[in-house]
Amino acid sequence: MQQFQEILIIGMGLIGGSLSLALKKSGYQGKIIGCDLSKEALIEAKAMGAIDVACEVPQEAVKNADLIVIAVPVGYYDEVFKEIAAYLPKGVVITDVGSIKGYVETAVARHLPKDIQFLGGHPMAGSEKGGIKAATPFLYENAYYFLTPNGNTRRDTIEKLESLVKGIGAYPVIVEAREHDKIVAQISHIPHLAAVLLASLLEKRNSTSYIPFVGGGFRDTTRIAAGNPNMWKDIFFLNKGEVLEGIKTLEGLLQDFKSKLLEGKQEEVLEALEKAKSIRDGIPHTARDYIPPLYDLIIDVQDRPGVLGELTQVIGTNHINIKEIEILHAREGELGAVRIGFSSKDEQEKALMILKKGSFPLTYRKGENEDVCNPQNS
Numbered sequence: 088m089q090q091f092q093e094i095l096i097i098g099m100g101l102i103g104g105s106l107s108l109a110l111k112k113s114g115y116q117g118k119i120i121g122c123d124l125s126k127e128a129l130i131e132a133k134a135m136g137a138i139d140v141a142c143e144v145p146q147e148a149v150k151n152a153d154l155i156v157i158a159v160p161v162g163y164y165d166e167v168f169k170e171i172a173a174y175l176p177k178g179v180v181i182t183d184v185g186s187i188k189g190y191v192e193t194a195v196a197r198h199l200p201k202d203i204q205f206l207g208g209h210p211m212a213g214s215e216k217g218g219i220k221a222a223t224p225f226l227y228e229n230a231y232y233f234l235t236p237n238g239n240t241r242r243d244t245i246e247k248l249e250s251l252v253k254g255i256g257a258y259p260v261i262v263e264a265r266e267h268d269k270i271v272a273q274i275s276h277i278p279h280l281a282a283v284l285l286a287s288l289l290e291k292r293n294s295t296s297y298i299p300f301v302g303g304g305f306r307d308t309t310r311i312a313a314g315n316p317n318m319w320k321d322i323f324f325l326n327k328g329e330v331l332e333g334i335k336t337l338e339g340l341l342q343d344f345k346s347k348l349l350e351g352k353q354e355e356v357l358e359a360l361e362k363a364k365s366i367r368d369g370i371p372h373t374a375r376d377y378i379p380p381l382y383d384l385i386i387d388v389q390d391r392p393g394v395l396g397e398l399t400q401v402i403g404t405n406h407i408n409i410k411e412i413e414i415l416h417a418r419e420g421e422l423g424a425v426r427i428g429f430s431s432k433d434e435q436e437k438a439l440m441i442l443k444k445g446s447f448p449l450t451y452r453k454g455e456n457e458d459v460c461n462p463q464n465s
Protein backbone atom coordinates (compact mmCIF):
# COMPACT_ATOMS: atom_id res chain seq x y z
CA MET A 88 0.00 0.00 0.00
CA GLN A 89 3.06 2.23 0.16
CA GLN A 90 2.54 2.71 -3.60
CA PHE A 91 0.36 5.63 -2.52
CA GLN A 92 2.14 8.67 -1.11
CA GLU A 93 -0.91 10.80 -0.45
CA ILE A 94 -4.37 9.43 0.24
CA LEU A 95 -7.41 11.69 0.30
CA ILE A 96 -10.48 10.29 2.05
CA ILE A 97 -13.70 12.19 1.33
CA GLY A 98 -16.17 11.43 4.14
CA MET A 99 -14.73 11.14 7.63
CA GLY A 100 -17.49 9.04 9.15
CA LEU A 101 -17.51 5.47 10.45
CA ILE A 102 -16.10 3.90 7.28
CA GLY A 103 -13.72 6.67 6.11
CA GLY A 104 -12.49 7.32 9.66
CA SER A 105 -11.94 3.61 10.32
CA LEU A 106 -10.03 3.31 7.06
CA SER A 107 -7.63 6.10 7.96
CA LEU A 108 -7.15 4.70 11.47
CA ALA A 109 -6.53 1.23 10.02
CA LEU A 110 -3.99 2.64 7.54
CA LYS A 111 -2.16 4.42 10.35
CA LYS A 112 -2.21 1.26 12.47
CA SER A 113 -0.81 -0.78 9.60
CA GLY A 114 2.24 1.48 9.46
CA TYR A 115 1.30 3.45 6.35
CA GLN A 116 3.93 6.19 6.09
CA GLY A 117 2.36 8.52 3.53
CA LYS A 118 0.10 11.49 4.11
CA ILE A 119 -3.63 11.08 4.78
CA ILE A 120 -5.94 14.00 4.10
CA GLY A 121 -9.46 13.85 5.48
CA CYS A 122 -12.24 15.84 3.85
CA ASP A 123 -15.74 16.29 5.21
CA LEU A 124 -18.57 18.81 5.12
CA SER A 125 -18.69 18.55 8.87
CA LYS A 126 -16.09 20.60 10.74
CA GLU A 127 -16.76 18.58 13.90
CA ALA A 128 -15.98 15.32 12.11
CA LEU A 129 -12.66 16.76 10.90
CA ILE A 130 -11.70 18.08 14.33
CA GLU A 131 -12.49 14.70 15.85
CA ALA A 132 -10.57 12.82 13.11
CA LYS A 133 -7.52 15.01 13.71
CA ALA A 134 -7.80 14.57 17.49
CA MET A 135 -8.00 10.79 17.08
CA GLY A 136 -4.82 10.83 14.99
CA ALA A 137 -6.69 9.45 11.99
CA ILE A 138 -5.57 12.11 9.53
CA ASP A 139 -2.58 14.37 8.95
CA VAL A 140 -4.47 17.17 7.27
CA ALA A 141 -8.14 18.21 7.34
CA CYS A 142 -9.99 19.95 4.55
CA GLU A 143 -13.56 21.11 4.11
CA VAL A 144 -13.51 21.48 0.33
CA PRO A 145 -11.98 18.71 -1.75
CA GLN A 146 -10.96 20.70 -4.86
CA GLU A 147 -7.60 21.74 -3.36
CA ALA A 148 -6.94 18.43 -1.64
CA VAL A 149 -7.36 16.26 -4.74
CA LYS A 150 -4.51 18.01 -6.56
CA ASN A 151 -1.62 16.02 -5.08
CA ALA A 152 -3.47 12.86 -4.12
CA ASP A 153 -2.53 9.60 -5.76
CA LEU A 154 -5.45 7.75 -4.17
CA ILE A 155 -8.89 9.22 -3.50
CA VAL A 156 -11.37 7.24 -1.42
CA ILE A 157 -15.02 8.29 -1.61
CA ALA A 158 -16.54 7.42 1.78
CA VAL A 159 -19.75 9.45 1.83
CA PRO A 160 -23.24 7.91 1.67
CA VAL A 161 -24.05 6.84 -1.91
CA GLY A 162 -26.75 9.52 -2.28
CA TYR A 163 -23.99 12.18 -2.26
CA TYR A 164 -21.76 10.69 -4.96
CA ASP A 165 -23.09 12.91 -7.78
CA GLU A 166 -22.33 15.98 -5.69
CA VAL A 167 -18.81 14.85 -4.77
CA PHE A 168 -17.90 13.69 -8.30
CA LYS A 169 -19.07 17.02 -9.73
CA GLU A 170 -16.93 18.88 -7.20
CA ILE A 171 -13.70 17.02 -7.92
CA ALA A 172 -13.97 16.02 -11.61
CA ALA A 173 -12.18 19.07 -13.02
CA TYR A 174 -9.30 18.97 -10.52
CA LEU A 175 -8.16 15.35 -10.71
CA PRO A 176 -4.42 14.94 -11.21
CA LYS A 177 -3.02 12.65 -13.90
CA GLY A 178 -2.50 9.08 -12.73
CA VAL A 179 -4.76 9.30 -9.68
CA VAL A 180 -6.62 6.17 -8.62
CA ILE A 181 -10.15 6.60 -7.25
CA THR A 182 -12.03 4.07 -5.18
CA ASP A 183 -15.08 4.12 -2.92
CA VAL A 184 -16.61 2.14 -0.06
CA GLY A 185 -20.29 2.39 -1.01
CA SER A 186 -22.75 -0.41 -0.30
CA ILE A 187 -23.82 -0.67 -3.94
CA LYS A 188 -21.66 -0.82 -7.01
CA GLY A 189 -23.75 -0.88 -10.22
CA TYR A 190 -25.10 2.60 -9.60
CA VAL A 191 -21.61 3.83 -8.68
CA GLU A 192 -20.31 2.67 -12.08
CA THR A 193 -22.98 4.75 -13.82
CA ALA A 194 -22.19 7.81 -11.66
CA VAL A 195 -18.48 7.45 -12.48
CA ALA A 196 -19.26 7.23 -16.20
CA ARG A 197 -21.52 10.30 -15.92
CA HIS A 198 -19.11 12.58 -14.07
CA LEU A 199 -15.49 11.49 -14.18
CA PRO A 200 -13.02 11.76 -17.08
CA LYS A 201 -12.98 8.65 -19.29
CA ASP A 202 -9.30 7.90 -18.67
CA ILE A 203 -9.58 7.87 -14.88
CA GLN A 204 -8.67 4.70 -12.99
CA PHE A 205 -11.73 3.99 -10.85
CA LEU A 206 -12.05 0.74 -8.92
CA GLY A 207 -15.19 0.33 -6.81
CA GLY A 208 -14.83 -1.13 -3.33
CA HIS A 209 -17.10 -2.25 -0.51
CA PRO A 210 -15.88 -3.49 2.86
CA MET A 211 -18.28 -6.00 4.39
CA ALA A 212 -17.73 -4.53 7.81
CA GLY A 213 -19.55 -1.80 9.60
CA SER A 214 -22.07 -1.10 12.23
CA GLU A 215 -25.41 0.50 12.89
CA LYS A 216 -23.49 3.34 14.52
CA GLY A 217 -22.32 6.04 12.11
CA GLY A 218 -19.95 8.98 12.46
CA ILE A 219 -16.27 9.38 13.20
CA LYS A 220 -16.77 8.74 16.92
CA ALA A 221 -17.68 5.13 16.13
CA ALA A 222 -14.58 4.67 13.93
CA THR A 223 -12.05 2.02 14.94
CA PRO A 224 -8.75 0.85 13.43
CA PHE A 225 -9.90 -2.76 13.83
CA LEU A 226 -13.10 -2.52 11.77
CA TYR A 227 -11.69 -4.26 8.70
CA GLU A 228 -9.78 -7.05 10.38
CA ASN A 229 -10.82 -10.38 8.87
CA ALA A 230 -13.58 -8.75 6.85
CA TYR A 231 -14.24 -9.44 3.18
CA TYR A 232 -13.71 -6.42 1.00
CA PHE A 233 -15.32 -6.48 -2.44
CA LEU A 234 -13.44 -4.88 -5.34
CA THR A 235 -15.41 -4.47 -8.56
CA PRO A 236 -13.20 -3.84 -11.60
CA ASN A 237 -14.71 -2.99 -14.97
CA GLY A 238 -13.30 -3.29 -18.49
CA ASN A 239 -11.22 -0.12 -18.02
CA THR A 240 -9.57 -1.11 -14.76
CA ARG A 241 -5.86 -1.81 -15.18
CA ARG A 242 -4.19 -4.81 -13.54
CA ASP A 243 -1.81 -2.57 -11.56
CA THR A 244 -4.78 -0.61 -10.13
CA ILE A 245 -6.34 -3.85 -8.90
CA GLU A 246 -3.02 -4.97 -7.41
CA LYS A 247 -2.47 -1.67 -5.61
CA LEU A 248 -5.91 -1.76 -4.03
CA GLU A 249 -5.65 -5.45 -3.17
CA SER A 250 -2.46 -4.64 -1.34
CA LEU A 251 -4.12 -1.77 0.53
CA VAL A 252 -7.05 -3.99 1.51
CA LYS A 253 -4.71 -6.71 2.78
CA GLY A 254 -2.69 -4.06 4.61
CA ILE A 255 -5.71 -3.14 6.73
CA GLY A 256 -6.31 -6.80 7.61
CA ALA A 257 -9.20 -7.46 5.22
CA TYR A 258 -9.63 -10.01 2.40
CA PRO A 259 -10.14 -8.68 -1.11
CA VAL A 260 -12.82 -10.40 -3.18
CA ILE A 261 -12.92 -9.51 -6.87
CA VAL A 262 -16.39 -9.53 -8.37
CA GLU A 263 -18.25 -7.75 -11.15
CA ALA A 264 -20.38 -4.76 -9.99
CA ARG A 265 -23.79 -6.22 -10.95
CA GLU A 266 -22.94 -9.55 -9.34
CA HIS A 267 -21.89 -7.68 -6.21
CA ASP A 268 -25.27 -5.97 -6.06
CA LYS A 269 -27.07 -9.33 -6.31
CA ILE A 270 -24.96 -10.74 -3.49
CA VAL A 271 -25.38 -7.81 -1.11
CA ALA A 272 -29.13 -7.60 -1.76
CA GLN A 273 -29.35 -11.09 -0.25
CA ILE A 274 -26.84 -10.83 2.56
CA SER A 275 -27.27 -7.20 3.57
CA HIS A 276 -30.10 -5.21 1.97
CA ILE A 277 -32.98 -7.69 2.45
CA PRO A 278 -31.79 -8.56 6.00
CA HIS A 279 -31.76 -4.84 6.71
CA LEU A 280 -35.31 -4.55 5.41
CA ALA A 281 -36.37 -7.56 7.50
CA ALA A 282 -34.86 -5.95 10.62
CA VAL A 283 -36.71 -2.71 9.84
CA LEU A 284 -40.00 -4.59 9.44
CA LEU A 285 -39.46 -6.57 12.65
CA ALA A 286 -38.71 -3.38 14.57
CA SER A 287 -41.86 -1.85 13.11
CA LEU A 288 -43.88 -4.71 14.63
CA LEU A 289 -43.38 -2.92 17.93
CA GLU A 290 -44.67 0.37 16.70
CA LYS A 291 -46.82 1.60 19.50
CA ARG A 292 -50.44 0.78 18.73
CA ASN A 293 -53.18 2.08 20.99
CA SER A 294 -51.51 3.07 24.21
CA THR A 295 -49.45 0.01 25.05
CA SER A 296 -45.78 -0.35 24.17
CA TYR A 297 -44.19 -3.78 24.52
CA ILE A 298 -40.67 -2.42 24.08
CA PRO A 299 -39.73 -2.66 27.78
CA PHE A 300 -40.21 -6.45 27.60
CA VAL A 301 -37.95 -7.24 24.63
CA GLY A 302 -35.18 -9.75 25.15
CA GLY A 303 -31.96 -10.67 23.36
CA GLY A 304 -33.75 -12.26 20.43
CA PHE A 305 -35.52 -9.07 19.46
CA ARG A 306 -32.34 -7.07 19.95
CA ASP A 307 -30.30 -9.50 17.82
CA THR A 308 -32.77 -9.58 14.97
CA THR A 309 -33.32 -5.82 14.83
CA ARG A 310 -29.87 -4.36 15.65
CA ILE A 311 -29.14 -3.19 12.11
CA ALA A 312 -32.49 -1.38 11.89
CA ALA A 313 -30.77 1.31 14.00
CA GLY A 314 -28.57 2.20 10.99
CA ASN A 315 -28.74 5.63 9.31
CA PRO A 316 -32.23 5.85 7.67
CA ASN A 317 -31.08 8.31 4.99
CA MET A 318 -28.20 6.13 3.92
CA TRP A 319 -30.42 3.05 3.77
CA LYS A 320 -33.17 4.84 1.86
CA ASP A 321 -30.64 5.59 -0.88
CA ILE A 322 -29.27 2.04 -0.85
CA PHE A 323 -32.77 0.59 -1.35
CA PHE A 324 -33.59 2.95 -4.22
CA LEU A 325 -30.22 2.67 -5.91
CA ASN A 326 -30.31 -1.14 -5.79
CA LYS A 327 -34.05 -1.25 -6.46
CA GLY A 328 -34.09 -4.12 -8.98
CA GLU A 329 -32.25 -6.55 -6.71
CA VAL A 330 -34.13 -5.42 -3.62
CA LEU A 331 -37.47 -5.98 -5.39
CA GLU A 332 -36.31 -9.49 -6.36
CA GLY A 333 -35.43 -10.14 -2.72
CA ILE A 334 -38.82 -8.87 -1.55
CA LYS A 335 -40.50 -11.29 -3.99
CA THR A 336 -38.53 -14.17 -2.50
CA LEU A 337 -39.36 -13.03 1.02
CA GLU A 338 -43.07 -12.82 0.16
CA GLY A 339 -42.91 -16.35 -1.26
CA LEU A 340 -41.29 -17.66 1.92
CA LEU A 341 -43.86 -15.96 4.13
CA GLN A 342 -46.77 -17.26 2.02
CA ASP A 343 -45.31 -20.73 2.10
CA PHE A 344 -44.88 -20.71 5.87
CA LYS A 345 -48.38 -19.29 6.34
CA SER A 346 -49.94 -22.07 4.22
CA LYS A 347 -48.06 -24.77 6.13
CA LEU A 348 -49.30 -23.34 9.40
CA LEU A 349 -52.88 -22.97 8.19
CA GLU A 350 -52.94 -26.52 6.82
CA GLY A 351 -51.42 -27.94 10.01
CA LYS A 352 -48.37 -29.37 8.21
CA GLN A 353 -46.23 -29.85 11.31
CA GLU A 354 -43.56 -31.95 9.61
CA GLU A 355 -43.04 -29.31 6.94
CA VAL A 356 -42.89 -26.47 9.46
CA LEU A 357 -40.33 -28.45 11.43
CA GLU A 358 -38.33 -29.05 8.25
CA ALA A 359 -38.30 -25.29 7.49
CA LEU A 360 -37.09 -24.52 11.02
CA GLU A 361 -34.40 -27.20 10.83
CA LYS A 362 -33.20 -26.00 7.45
CA ALA A 363 -32.90 -22.42 8.76
CA LYS A 364 -31.09 -23.64 11.88
CA SER A 365 -28.54 -25.51 9.85
CA ILE A 366 -27.92 -22.45 7.64
CA ARG A 367 -27.50 -20.23 10.71
CA ASP A 368 -25.27 -22.76 12.49
CA GLY A 369 -23.10 -22.94 9.37
CA ILE A 370 -22.15 -19.26 9.43
CA PRO A 371 -18.49 -19.07 10.47
CA HIS A 372 -17.64 -16.98 13.53
CA THR A 373 -15.49 -14.79 11.36
CA ALA A 374 -15.54 -14.40 7.62
CA ARG A 375 -13.60 -17.26 6.08
CA ASP A 376 -15.20 -18.70 2.98
CA TYR A 377 -13.15 -16.86 0.37
CA ILE A 378 -9.81 -17.21 2.08
CA PRO A 379 -7.46 -20.06 2.76
CA PRO A 380 -8.15 -21.68 6.12
CA LEU A 381 -6.32 -20.19 9.06
CA TYR A 382 -3.44 -22.13 10.57
CA ASP A 383 -4.69 -22.99 14.04
CA LEU A 384 -2.95 -23.95 17.25
CA ILE A 385 -4.77 -25.41 20.23
CA ILE A 386 -3.24 -24.44 23.56
CA ASP A 387 -4.22 -26.14 26.80
CA VAL A 388 -4.11 -23.58 29.58
CA GLN A 389 -4.75 -23.47 33.31
CA ASP A 390 -8.08 -21.85 34.12
CA ARG A 391 -6.72 -18.91 36.11
CA PRO A 392 -6.88 -15.13 35.81
CA GLY A 393 -4.31 -13.56 33.49
CA VAL A 394 -3.50 -16.69 31.50
CA LEU A 395 -4.90 -15.32 28.24
CA GLY A 396 -2.86 -12.13 28.66
CA GLU A 397 0.32 -14.13 29.15
CA LEU A 398 -0.41 -16.25 26.11
CA THR A 399 -1.08 -13.34 23.77
CA GLN A 400 1.88 -11.41 25.15
CA VAL A 401 4.33 -14.22 24.40
CA ILE A 402 3.03 -14.37 20.84
CA GLY A 403 2.95 -10.59 20.42
CA THR A 404 6.45 -9.95 21.73
CA ASN A 405 7.72 -12.42 19.16
CA HIS A 406 6.09 -10.30 16.45
CA ILE A 407 3.60 -12.97 15.42
CA ASN A 408 0.20 -11.70 14.42
CA ILE A 409 -2.90 -13.37 15.85
CA LYS A 410 -5.72 -13.48 13.31
CA GLU A 411 -8.31 -15.18 15.50
CA ILE A 412 -8.60 -16.22 19.10
CA GLU A 413 -11.29 -18.40 20.63
CA ILE A 414 -11.75 -19.87 24.10
CA LEU A 415 -12.85 -23.42 23.41
CA HIS A 416 -13.80 -24.47 26.90
CA ALA A 417 -12.92 -23.31 30.37
CA ARG A 418 -14.00 -25.35 33.34
CA GLU A 419 -13.36 -24.00 36.77
CA GLY A 420 -10.07 -25.20 38.26
CA GLU A 421 -9.24 -27.43 35.30
CA LEU A 422 -7.48 -27.18 31.98
CA GLY A 423 -9.13 -24.98 29.43
CA ALA A 424 -8.22 -24.68 25.78
CA VAL A 425 -7.70 -21.78 23.48
CA ARG A 426 -7.64 -21.83 19.71
CA ILE A 427 -5.41 -19.27 18.03
CA GLY A 428 -5.46 -18.80 14.25
CA PHE A 429 -2.51 -17.51 12.24
CA SER A 430 -2.57 -16.48 8.61
CA SER A 431 0.50 -18.47 7.57
CA LYS A 432 2.02 -21.86 8.25
CA ASP A 433 5.32 -20.16 9.14
CA GLU A 434 3.68 -18.10 11.87
CA GLN A 435 1.91 -21.22 13.15
CA GLU A 436 5.21 -23.14 13.33
CA LYS A 437 7.08 -20.28 14.98
CA ALA A 438 4.34 -19.83 17.60
CA LEU A 439 4.21 -23.60 18.21
CA MET A 440 7.94 -23.73 18.97
CA ILE A 441 7.88 -20.70 21.24
CA LEU A 442 4.82 -21.76 23.21
CA LYS A 443 5.86 -25.42 23.58
CA LYS A 444 9.34 -24.51 24.80
CA GLY A 445 8.00 -21.78 27.11
CA SER A 446 5.12 -21.74 29.56
CA PHE A 447 2.63 -23.54 27.32
CA PRO A 448 4.03 -27.04 26.73
CA LEU A 449 0.58 -28.40 25.85
CA THR A 450 0.33 -26.71 22.49
CA TYR A 451 -0.68 -28.58 19.34
CA ARG A 452 -1.50 -27.95 15.73
CA LYS A 453 -5.27 -28.21 15.40
CA GLY A 454 -6.25 -31.84 14.96
CA GLU A 455 -3.05 -33.21 16.54
CA ASN A 456 -3.29 -34.71 20.04
CA GLU A 457 -5.92 -32.28 21.20
CA ASP A 458 -8.55 -34.95 21.84
CA VAL A 459 -6.12 -36.91 24.02
CA CYS A 460 -5.68 -34.03 26.41
CA ASN A 461 -9.23 -32.77 26.22
CA PRO A 462 -11.47 -35.76 26.57
CA GLN A 463 -14.60 -33.63 26.32
CA ASN A 464 -13.73 -33.03 22.68
CA SER A 465 -14.47 -36.60 21.82
Ligand SMILES: NC(=O)C1=CN([C@@H]2O[C@H](COP(=O)(O)OP(=O)(O)OC[C@H]3O[C@@H](n4cnc5c(N)ncnc54)[C@H](O)[C@@H]3O)[C@@H](O)[C@H]2O)C=CC1
Nearest residue numbers: 098100101102123124158159160161185186213214217218
Ligand atom coordinates in the same frame (compact mmCIF):
# COMPACT_ATOMS: atom_id res chain seq x y z
N1 LIG B 1 -22.23 2.02 7.89
C1 LIG B 1 -21.80 0.85 7.51
O1 LIG B 1 -21.85 -0.11 8.26
C2 LIG B 1 -21.21 0.70 6.14
C3 LIG B 1 -21.27 1.71 5.22
N2 LIG B 1 -20.70 1.55 3.99
C4 LIG B 1 -20.74 2.65 3.03
O2 LIG B 1 -19.80 3.61 3.48
C5 LIG B 1 -20.22 4.91 3.12
C6 LIG B 1 -20.13 5.80 4.34
O3 LIG B 1 -20.94 5.30 5.35
P1 LIG B 1 -20.67 5.65 6.89
O4 LIG B 1 -19.24 5.89 7.13
O5 LIG B 1 -21.40 4.63 7.68
O6 LIG B 1 -21.46 7.04 7.02
P2 LIG B 1 -21.24 8.17 8.12
O7 LIG B 1 -22.52 8.89 8.20
O8 LIG B 1 -20.66 7.60 9.35
O9 LIG B 1 -20.16 9.12 7.45
C7 LIG B 1 -20.36 9.82 6.26
C8 LIG B 1 -19.57 11.12 6.32
O10 LIG B 1 -19.65 11.72 5.04
C9 LIG B 1 -19.79 13.12 5.23
N3 LIG B 1 -20.36 13.71 4.02
C10 LIG B 1 -21.61 13.59 3.53
N4 LIG B 1 -21.71 14.25 2.36
C11 LIG B 1 -20.50 14.78 2.09
C12 LIG B 1 -19.97 15.55 1.01
N5 LIG B 1 -20.72 15.91 -0.02
N6 LIG B 1 -18.67 15.91 1.08
C13 LIG B 1 -17.90 15.58 2.13
N7 LIG B 1 -18.34 14.83 3.17
C14 LIG B 1 -19.63 14.44 3.15
C15 LIG B 1 -20.67 13.25 6.46
O11 LIG B 1 -20.53 14.53 7.07
C16 LIG B 1 -20.14 12.11 7.33
O12 LIG B 1 -19.11 12.54 8.20
C17 LIG B 1 -21.62 4.76 2.53
O13 LIG B 1 -21.53 4.88 1.14
C18 LIG B 1 -22.05 3.38 2.92
O14 LIG B 1 -22.88 2.81 1.93
C19 LIG B 1 -20.03 0.41 3.64
C20 LIG B 1 -19.91 -0.61 4.54
C21 LIG B 1 -20.52 -0.56 5.85
Ligand SMILES: O=C(O)C(=O)Cc1ccc(O)cc1
Nearest residue numbers: 186210211212213214215311
Ligand atom coordinates in the same frame (compact mmCIF):
# COMPACT_ATOMS: atom_id res chain seq x y z
O1 LIG C 1 -23.75 -3.74 11.25
C1 LIG C 1 -23.60 -4.72 10.53
O2 LIG C 1 -23.56 -5.88 10.98
C2 LIG C 1 -23.46 -4.57 9.07
O3 LIG C 1 -23.67 -5.50 8.33
C3 LIG C 1 -23.01 -3.24 8.59
C4 LIG C 1 -22.98 -3.03 7.13
C5 LIG C 1 -23.80 -2.04 6.63
C6 LIG C 1 -23.75 -1.75 5.28
C7 LIG C 1 -22.90 -2.43 4.45
O4 LIG C 1 -22.85 -2.12 3.15
C8 LIG C 1 -22.06 -3.42 4.93
C9 LIG C 1 -22.10 -3.71 6.30
